Amino acid sequence: MELSGTSEKTVTARAAGLVACTRCTRAWPIETQVCGRCGAKLVSRDENSLQRVWALWIVGLMCYVPANVYPMLRTQQLFQVDESTIIGGAVDLAHYGAFGIATIILVASVVIPLGKFWAIAFLAVSVRSGRGFASHHRLLMYEVVEYIGRWSMIDIFVVAILSALVQLQGLASITPGPAAFFFALSVIFTMLSAQAFDPRMIWDAQADDDEAL
Protein backbone atom coordinates (compact mmCIF):
# COMPACT_ATOMS: atom_id res chain seq x y z
CA MET A 1 0.00 0.00 0.00
CA GLU A 2 1.36 3.39 -0.87
CA LEU A 3 0.55 6.28 1.38
CA SER A 4 0.15 8.70 -1.48
CA GLY A 5 -1.92 6.98 -4.08
CA THR A 6 -2.52 10.12 -6.12
CA SER A 7 0.08 11.90 -8.17
CA GLU A 8 -0.34 15.19 -6.34
CA LYS A 9 2.86 16.97 -5.46
CA THR A 10 4.45 15.78 -2.22
CA VAL A 11 4.35 18.27 0.61
CA THR A 12 7.41 18.41 2.80
CA ALA A 13 7.00 18.93 6.51
CA ARG A 14 9.04 22.12 6.20
CA ALA A 15 6.69 23.55 3.57
CA ALA A 16 3.73 22.75 5.82
CA GLY A 17 5.31 24.65 8.70
CA LEU A 18 6.14 21.46 10.56
CA VAL A 19 9.26 19.75 11.72
CA ALA A 20 9.56 15.98 11.57
CA CYS A 21 11.21 13.64 14.00
CA THR A 22 13.60 11.57 11.90
CA ARG A 23 13.61 8.83 14.51
CA CYS A 24 9.91 8.17 15.10
CA THR A 25 8.31 10.02 12.11
CA ARG A 26 6.04 12.17 14.32
CA ALA A 27 5.25 15.73 13.12
CA TRP A 28 5.50 18.81 15.36
CA PRO A 29 5.06 22.58 14.91
CA ILE A 30 8.25 23.97 13.37
CA GLU A 31 9.48 25.73 16.51
CA THR A 32 9.49 22.52 18.58
CA GLN A 33 12.95 21.61 19.86
CA VAL A 34 12.58 18.08 21.22
CA CYS A 35 10.27 15.32 20.02
CA GLY A 36 7.56 14.70 22.61
CA ARG A 37 7.26 11.06 21.65
CA CYS A 38 10.81 9.74 21.48
CA GLY A 39 12.89 12.62 22.86
CA ALA A 40 15.03 13.14 19.75
CA LYS A 41 16.37 16.60 18.97
CA LEU A 42 14.34 18.15 16.15
CA VAL A 43 15.91 20.08 13.29
CA SER A 44 14.01 20.83 10.11
CA ARG A 45 17.22 20.72 8.07
CA ASP A 46 20.51 19.96 9.73
CA GLU A 47 22.54 22.90 8.40
CA ASN A 48 25.76 21.76 10.08
CA SER A 49 25.36 18.24 8.82
CA LEU A 50 27.78 18.71 5.91
CA GLN A 51 30.49 20.09 8.18
CA ARG A 52 30.30 17.00 10.37
CA VAL A 53 30.21 14.76 7.31
CA TRP A 54 33.40 16.31 5.92
CA ALA A 55 35.23 16.35 9.27
CA LEU A 56 34.57 12.66 9.90
CA TRP A 57 35.28 11.86 6.25
CA ILE A 58 38.74 13.44 6.48
CA VAL A 59 39.60 11.58 9.69
CA GLY A 60 38.47 8.35 8.05
CA LEU A 61 40.63 9.00 5.00
CA MET A 62 43.63 9.87 7.19
CA CYS A 63 43.28 6.56 9.00
CA TYR A 64 42.93 4.68 5.72
CA VAL A 65 46.45 5.65 4.58
CA PRO A 66 48.43 3.98 7.42
CA ALA A 67 45.97 1.08 7.24
CA ASN A 68 47.37 0.28 3.81
CA VAL A 69 51.01 1.13 4.47
CA TYR A 70 51.58 -0.80 7.70
CA PRO A 71 51.38 -4.60 7.87
CA MET A 72 48.01 -6.09 8.74
CA LEU A 73 49.22 -9.58 9.64
CA ARG A 74 52.50 -10.94 10.94
CA THR A 75 52.79 -14.63 10.12
CA GLN A 76 55.50 -16.72 11.73
CA GLN A 77 56.07 -20.16 10.28
CA LEU A 78 58.98 -22.07 11.86
CA PHE A 79 61.79 -19.50 11.54
CA GLN A 80 60.34 -17.47 8.75
CA VAL A 81 58.54 -14.25 9.62
CA ASP A 82 56.27 -12.77 7.02
CA GLU A 83 54.58 -9.38 7.25
CA SER A 84 51.82 -8.58 4.83
CA THR A 85 49.74 -5.49 4.14
CA ILE A 86 46.08 -5.66 3.14
CA ILE A 87 46.77 -5.63 -0.58
CA GLY A 88 49.88 -7.81 -0.22
CA GLY A 89 47.88 -10.43 1.65
CA ALA A 90 45.23 -10.52 -1.05
CA VAL A 91 47.89 -10.83 -3.77
CA ASP A 92 49.51 -13.73 -1.86
CA LEU A 93 46.15 -15.48 -1.63
CA ALA A 94 45.64 -15.08 -5.36
CA HIS A 95 49.10 -16.61 -5.93
CA TYR A 96 48.06 -19.67 -3.90
CA GLY A 97 45.03 -19.98 -6.13
CA ALA A 98 42.41 -18.80 -3.60
CA PHE A 99 40.88 -16.28 -5.99
CA GLY A 100 37.47 -16.23 -4.31
CA ILE A 101 38.84 -15.25 -0.91
CA ALA A 102 41.30 -12.81 -2.45
CA THR A 103 38.36 -11.14 -4.17
CA ILE A 104 36.32 -10.93 -0.94
CA ILE A 105 39.27 -9.34 0.88
CA LEU A 106 39.97 -6.91 -1.95
CA VAL A 107 36.31 -5.93 -2.25
CA ALA A 108 35.77 -5.54 1.50
CA SER A 109 39.03 -3.74 2.27
CA VAL A 110 39.82 -1.75 -0.85
CA VAL A 111 36.84 -1.40 -3.19
CA ILE A 112 34.17 -0.76 -0.52
CA PRO A 113 36.18 1.76 1.54
CA LEU A 114 37.37 3.69 -1.52
CA GLY A 115 33.92 3.56 -3.09
CA LYS A 116 32.48 4.81 0.16
CA PHE A 117 34.87 7.75 0.37
CA TRP A 118 33.98 8.66 -3.18
CA ALA A 119 30.22 8.22 -2.66
CA ILE A 120 30.04 10.31 0.52
CA ALA A 121 32.10 13.07 -1.09
CA PHE A 122 29.93 12.96 -4.21
CA LEU A 123 26.71 13.20 -2.17
CA ALA A 124 28.05 16.03 -0.02
CA VAL A 125 29.15 18.00 -3.07
CA SER A 126 26.06 17.26 -5.14
CA VAL A 127 23.51 18.40 -2.53
CA ARG A 128 25.33 21.72 -2.49
CA SER A 129 25.58 22.22 -6.22
CA GLY A 130 22.27 20.49 -6.96
CA ARG A 131 23.67 18.82 -10.02
CA GLY A 132 24.47 15.21 -10.73
CA PHE A 133 21.96 12.39 -10.85
CA ALA A 134 18.28 12.41 -10.09
CA SER A 135 17.35 12.18 -6.42
CA HIS A 136 16.35 8.54 -6.74
CA HIS A 137 19.85 7.59 -7.82
CA ARG A 138 21.43 9.71 -5.15
CA LEU A 139 19.17 8.18 -2.52
CA LEU A 140 20.01 4.70 -3.73
CA MET A 141 23.67 5.60 -3.40
CA TYR A 142 23.11 6.89 0.12
CA GLU A 143 21.32 3.71 1.15
CA VAL A 144 23.99 1.49 -0.36
CA VAL A 145 26.69 3.46 1.48
CA GLU A 146 24.78 3.23 4.76
CA TYR A 147 24.16 -0.47 4.38
CA ILE A 148 27.42 -1.70 2.96
CA GLY A 149 29.88 0.39 5.00
CA ARG A 150 29.72 -1.92 8.00
CA TRP A 151 30.87 -4.87 5.91
CA SER A 152 34.39 -3.45 5.66
CA MET A 153 34.84 -4.60 9.25
CA ILE A 154 35.14 -8.13 7.93
CA ASP A 155 38.89 -7.79 7.51
CA ILE A 156 39.33 -6.84 11.17
CA PHE A 157 37.33 -9.88 12.22
CA VAL A 158 39.39 -12.14 9.97
CA VAL A 159 42.57 -10.80 11.59
CA ALA A 160 41.07 -11.31 15.05
CA ILE A 161 40.03 -14.89 14.33
CA LEU A 162 43.34 -15.78 12.68
CA SER A 163 45.46 -14.28 15.46
CA ALA A 164 43.48 -16.04 18.17
CA LEU A 165 43.32 -19.35 16.34
CA VAL A 166 46.75 -19.74 14.80
CA GLN A 167 48.87 -19.97 17.93
CA LEU A 168 50.75 -23.25 17.47
CA GLN A 169 53.85 -22.81 19.56
CA GLY A 170 57.02 -22.91 17.49
CA LEU A 171 55.18 -24.13 14.43
CA ALA A 172 53.12 -21.22 13.25
CA SER A 173 51.64 -18.10 14.77
CA ILE A 174 49.81 -15.05 13.50
CA THR A 175 49.75 -11.67 15.25
CA PRO A 176 47.89 -8.53 14.21
CA GLY A 177 49.85 -5.60 12.81
CA PRO A 178 49.28 -1.87 13.40
CA ALA A 179 47.24 -1.59 10.19
CA ALA A 180 44.37 -3.46 11.89
CA PHE A 181 44.00 -0.61 14.38
CA PHE A 182 43.98 2.11 11.73
CA PHE A 183 41.70 0.16 9.45
CA ALA A 184 39.10 -0.31 12.20
CA LEU A 185 39.23 3.41 12.97
CA SER A 186 38.83 4.25 9.30
CA VAL A 187 35.72 2.07 9.01
CA ILE A 188 34.21 3.53 12.19
CA PHE A 189 34.80 7.12 11.11
CA THR A 190 33.35 6.61 7.63
CA MET A 191 30.29 4.96 9.21
CA LEU A 192 29.87 8.00 11.45
CA SER A 193 30.36 10.28 8.47
CA ALA A 194 27.60 8.54 6.52
CA GLN A 195 25.30 8.68 9.55
CA ALA A 196 25.89 12.42 9.91
CA PHE A 197 24.52 13.04 6.42
CA ASP A 198 20.97 14.39 6.37
CA PRO A 199 19.24 12.62 3.42
CA ARG A 200 16.45 15.22 3.33
CA MET A 201 18.95 17.56 1.65
CA ILE A 202 19.06 15.23 -1.36
CA TRP A 203 15.35 15.88 -1.94
CA ASP A 204 15.60 19.61 -1.29
CA ALA A 205 18.19 19.88 -4.04
CA GLN A 206 15.80 18.07 -6.36
CA ALA A 207 12.84 20.29 -5.40
CA ASP A 208 14.94 23.41 -6.08
CA ASP A 209 15.77 22.06 -9.52
CA ASP A 210 12.09 21.44 -10.24
CA GLU A 211 11.15 24.98 -9.28
CA ALA A 212 13.91 26.45 -11.44
CA LEU A 213 12.53 24.71 -14.53
Add this chain to the structure above:
Amino acid sequence: MADVSHVSRGPLEGLIVCPVCDATYQLQRPKNGERAVCGRCHKVLIAPRRKAGVQIIAVAVAVVVLIIAASVFPFLSISAAGRSNAVSILDAALTFTEGPMLVLALLTAGFIIFVPLLRMLLTMYVLIPVVLDRPPARHAIRAFRLSEAMRPWSMAEIFALGCAVALVKVADLATVSFGPAFWMFGVLVVLVIVQDGFLCKWSVWNSLEHPKRQ
Protein backbone atom coordinates in the same frame (compact mmCIF):
# COMPACT_ATOMS: atom_id res chain seq x y z
CA MET B 1 4.60 26.77 -3.00
CA ALA B 2 2.80 23.50 -2.68
CA ASP B 3 -0.74 23.25 -1.48
CA VAL B 4 -0.54 22.29 2.16
CA SER B 5 -4.18 22.60 3.16
CA HIS B 6 -4.79 18.86 3.17
CA VAL B 7 -1.87 18.36 5.53
CA SER B 8 -2.27 21.21 7.95
CA ARG B 9 -5.86 20.34 8.81
CA GLY B 10 -6.48 18.20 11.86
CA PRO B 11 -4.21 17.23 14.73
CA LEU B 12 -0.52 16.65 14.15
CA GLU B 13 -0.93 13.22 15.62
CA GLY B 14 -2.71 12.19 12.43
CA LEU B 15 0.37 12.89 10.30
CA ILE B 16 3.41 10.84 9.46
CA VAL B 17 6.58 12.29 7.93
CA CYS B 18 9.09 10.28 5.97
CA PRO B 19 12.42 10.53 7.84
CA VAL B 20 14.40 10.21 4.61
CA CYS B 21 12.76 12.77 2.31
CA ASP B 22 10.52 14.85 4.63
CA ALA B 23 7.31 14.09 2.68
CA THR B 24 4.24 14.46 4.89
CA TYR B 25 1.19 12.19 4.78
CA GLN B 26 -2.14 11.74 6.51
CA LEU B 27 -1.68 8.68 8.63
CA GLN B 28 -3.52 5.62 7.35
CA ARG B 29 -2.62 2.59 9.38
CA PRO B 30 -2.02 -0.41 7.13
CA LYS B 31 -3.57 -3.75 8.05
CA ASN B 32 -1.37 -6.46 9.50
CA GLY B 33 0.94 -7.84 6.85
CA GLU B 34 0.56 -4.73 4.68
CA ARG B 35 3.13 -1.98 4.44
CA ALA B 36 2.90 1.79 4.24
CA VAL B 37 5.54 3.09 1.86
CA CYS B 38 6.64 6.66 1.17
CA GLY B 39 5.38 7.62 -2.27
CA ARG B 40 8.42 9.74 -3.06
CA CYS B 41 11.45 7.79 -1.85
CA HIS B 42 9.86 4.36 -1.25
CA LYS B 43 11.07 4.09 2.32
CA VAL B 44 8.93 1.63 4.31
CA LEU B 45 7.25 3.71 7.00
CA ILE B 46 4.96 1.23 8.77
CA ALA B 47 4.99 -2.56 8.47
CA PRO B 48 2.87 -4.11 11.20
CA ARG B 49 2.60 -7.87 11.65
CA ARG B 50 0.23 -9.94 13.69
CA LYS B 51 1.77 -11.08 17.00
CA ALA B 52 5.07 -9.42 16.02
CA GLY B 53 5.74 -8.45 19.64
CA VAL B 54 5.53 -11.99 20.98
CA GLN B 55 7.65 -13.33 18.12
CA ILE B 56 10.31 -10.68 18.63
CA ILE B 57 10.48 -11.40 22.36
CA ALA B 58 10.75 -15.13 21.71
CA VAL B 59 13.57 -14.62 19.23
CA ALA B 60 15.30 -12.20 21.60
CA VAL B 61 15.30 -14.78 24.41
CA ALA B 62 16.77 -17.37 22.06
CA VAL B 63 19.44 -14.94 20.85
CA VAL B 64 20.48 -13.98 24.39
CA VAL B 65 20.94 -17.64 25.33
CA LEU B 66 22.85 -18.31 22.12
CA ILE B 67 25.13 -15.29 22.48
CA ILE B 68 26.14 -16.27 25.99
CA ALA B 69 26.65 -19.91 25.06
CA ALA B 70 28.43 -19.11 21.80
CA SER B 71 30.91 -16.77 23.43
CA VAL B 72 31.94 -19.28 26.12
CA PHE B 73 32.08 -22.64 24.32
CA PRO B 74 34.94 -23.41 21.93
CA PHE B 75 34.29 -21.93 18.55
CA LEU B 76 37.01 -23.16 16.23
CA SER B 77 40.01 -25.36 16.80
CA ILE B 78 42.99 -26.11 14.62
CA SER B 79 45.65 -28.76 14.73
CA ALA B 80 48.85 -29.25 12.79
CA ALA B 81 51.75 -31.61 13.42
CA GLY B 82 50.42 -32.71 16.79
CA ARG B 83 49.83 -29.23 18.16
CA SER B 84 46.38 -27.82 18.55
CA ASN B 85 44.58 -24.73 19.73
CA ALA B 86 40.91 -24.08 20.44
CA VAL B 87 39.37 -20.63 20.77
CA SER B 88 36.05 -19.21 21.82
CA ILE B 89 34.51 -16.09 20.28
CA LEU B 90 35.57 -14.14 23.35
CA ASP B 91 39.19 -15.26 22.77
CA ALA B 92 38.98 -14.11 19.16
CA ALA B 93 37.59 -10.73 20.15
CA LEU B 94 40.18 -10.20 22.87
CA THR B 95 43.16 -11.16 20.75
CA PHE B 96 44.34 -7.56 20.30
CA THR B 97 45.91 -6.94 23.69
CA GLU B 98 49.11 -4.96 23.13
CA GLY B 99 49.06 -1.20 23.68
CA PRO B 100 46.57 0.63 21.47
CA MET B 101 45.38 -2.73 20.19
CA LEU B 102 43.48 -3.08 23.47
CA VAL B 103 41.03 -0.46 22.18
CA LEU B 104 40.52 -2.65 19.14
CA ALA B 105 39.90 -5.67 21.36
CA LEU B 106 37.20 -3.83 23.27
CA LEU B 107 35.61 -2.60 20.04
CA THR B 108 35.60 -6.07 18.47
CA ALA B 109 34.14 -7.66 21.59
CA GLY B 110 31.54 -4.89 21.64
CA PHE B 111 30.55 -5.26 17.99
CA ILE B 112 30.14 -9.03 18.01
CA ILE B 113 29.01 -9.83 21.58
CA PHE B 114 27.98 -6.93 23.77
CA VAL B 115 26.10 -4.71 21.32
CA PRO B 116 23.92 -7.56 19.98
CA LEU B 117 23.36 -8.80 23.55
CA LEU B 118 22.43 -5.38 24.88
CA ARG B 119 20.10 -4.73 21.93
CA MET B 120 18.20 -7.94 22.65
CA LEU B 121 17.90 -7.16 26.37
CA LEU B 122 16.65 -3.64 25.63
CA THR B 123 14.16 -4.96 23.09
CA MET B 124 12.73 -7.36 25.66
CA TYR B 125 12.61 -4.63 28.29
CA VAL B 126 10.63 -2.36 25.96
CA LEU B 127 8.32 -4.93 24.36
CA ILE B 128 7.32 -7.22 27.23
CA PRO B 129 5.08 -4.61 28.96
CA VAL B 130 3.65 -3.56 25.60
CA VAL B 131 2.72 -7.11 24.68
CA LEU B 132 1.15 -7.70 28.11
CA ASP B 133 -0.98 -4.53 27.72
CA ARG B 134 0.74 -2.94 30.69
CA PRO B 135 1.95 0.67 30.85
CA PRO B 136 5.46 1.00 29.34
CA ALA B 137 8.42 0.18 31.55
CA ARG B 138 10.30 3.06 33.16
CA HIS B 139 12.66 4.74 30.67
CA ALA B 140 11.28 2.49 27.94
CA ILE B 141 11.59 5.36 25.47
CA ARG B 142 15.24 5.90 26.28
CA ALA B 143 15.84 2.15 26.10
CA PHE B 144 14.31 1.82 22.63
CA ARG B 145 16.22 4.88 21.44
CA LEU B 146 19.49 3.35 22.59
CA SER B 147 18.61 0.05 20.97
CA GLU B 148 17.91 1.78 17.64
CA ALA B 149 21.11 3.83 17.85
CA MET B 150 23.11 0.64 18.27
CA ARG B 151 21.58 -1.07 15.27
CA PRO B 152 24.39 -0.34 12.74
CA TRP B 153 27.03 -1.34 15.30
CA SER B 154 25.69 -4.83 15.80
CA MET B 155 27.98 -6.85 13.55
CA ALA B 156 27.37 -10.50 14.33
CA GLU B 157 26.56 -11.38 10.71
CA ILE B 158 29.74 -9.72 9.46
CA PHE B 159 31.77 -11.72 11.96
CA ALA B 160 30.14 -14.88 10.60
CA LEU B 161 31.35 -14.13 7.07
CA GLY B 162 34.75 -13.24 8.54
CA CYS B 163 34.91 -16.77 9.95
CA ALA B 164 34.38 -18.24 6.52
CA VAL B 165 37.21 -16.17 5.08
CA ALA B 166 39.54 -17.02 7.98
CA LEU B 167 38.78 -20.72 7.57
CA VAL B 168 39.83 -20.73 3.95
CA LYS B 169 42.98 -18.79 4.83
CA VAL B 170 44.18 -21.37 7.35
CA ALA B 171 42.82 -24.44 5.60
CA ASP B 172 46.11 -25.35 3.95
CA LEU B 173 48.16 -24.40 7.02
CA ALA B 174 46.39 -26.68 9.47
CA THR B 175 43.32 -28.83 10.04
CA VAL B 176 40.36 -26.81 11.26
CA SER B 177 37.41 -28.23 13.16
CA PHE B 178 34.24 -26.58 14.38
CA GLY B 179 33.23 -26.41 18.03
CA PRO B 180 29.63 -26.28 19.29
CA ALA B 181 29.75 -22.48 19.45
CA PHE B 182 30.25 -22.33 15.69
CA TRP B 183 26.83 -23.82 14.99
CA MET B 184 25.18 -21.75 17.72
CA PHE B 185 26.61 -18.65 16.13
CA GLY B 186 25.27 -19.68 12.75
CA VAL B 187 21.73 -20.02 14.15
CA LEU B 188 22.15 -16.74 15.99
CA VAL B 189 22.96 -14.82 12.83
CA VAL B 190 19.83 -16.13 11.12
CA LEU B 191 17.68 -15.22 14.13
CA VAL B 192 19.07 -11.69 14.31
CA ILE B 193 18.28 -11.11 10.63
CA VAL B 194 14.76 -12.57 11.00
CA GLN B 195 14.08 -10.37 14.01
CA ASP B 196 15.12 -7.23 12.17
CA GLY B 197 12.47 -8.04 9.59
CA PHE B 198 9.72 -8.38 12.23
CA LEU B 199 10.34 -5.16 14.09
CA CYS B 200 8.18 -2.21 12.98
CA LYS B 201 9.67 0.86 14.64
CA TRP B 202 6.61 3.02 14.10
CA SER B 203 4.33 0.53 15.87
CA VAL B 204 6.68 0.43 18.85
CA TRP B 205 6.85 4.23 19.13
CA ASN B 206 3.10 4.46 18.74
CA SER B 207 2.38 1.93 21.45
CA LEU B 208 4.86 3.64 23.78
CA GLU B 209 2.97 6.88 23.22
CA HIS B 210 -0.53 5.36 23.58
CA PRO B 211 -0.11 2.32 25.80
CA LYS B 212 -3.86 1.58 26.08
CA ARG B 213 -5.13 1.64 22.51
CA GLN B 214 -2.46 -0.10 20.55
